[in-house]
Amino acid sequence: MTQWIDATAFDEIDDEDVVRFDHAGRTFAIYRVEDAVYASDGLCTHEHVHLCDGLVIGHVIECPKHNGRFDVRDGRPLSAPVCERLKTYPAKVEDGRVFIEIEA
Incomplete structure (x- = not known):
């Protein structure tokens, strides 16, 4: 089962930038590119550095x-x-907020 989680305000992310979002013991990275939003795990797969x-x-x-x-x-x-x-x-934007869909 998945759920949409409120991660941050859209305006808190500059264009071509990334912010960290921590939830339930996990770290995510939220990106804004050309007014679109994307989300990924927050740690690099190589040496687990914060993206x-x-x-x-x-x-x-x-x-x-x-x-x-x-x-x-x-x-x-x-x-x-x-x-x-x-x-x-x-990831999506609703009412000026960025939401990401993750496993519950």
Whole structure:
């Protein structure tokens, strides 16, 4: 069973930026690109560094530790040293709030 969780205000995320969201002992990353929102696990699959400290360029998040890159739309790895897909989650904006859909 899944549920939609209120993660943050849409206006709290600048365009081409990422914010951290913690919920139920898990860390997520929420991205804003061209007024669309995306969500993924918040830790890099390579060495479990927080992606919220990374750089967003277009639909790409670059890990702040070893510069591995992922596509925020589907989590696929784009450059070494990352080789494992980043788990992504459905995200939407309603009434100025960003919601992500996760397992209950």
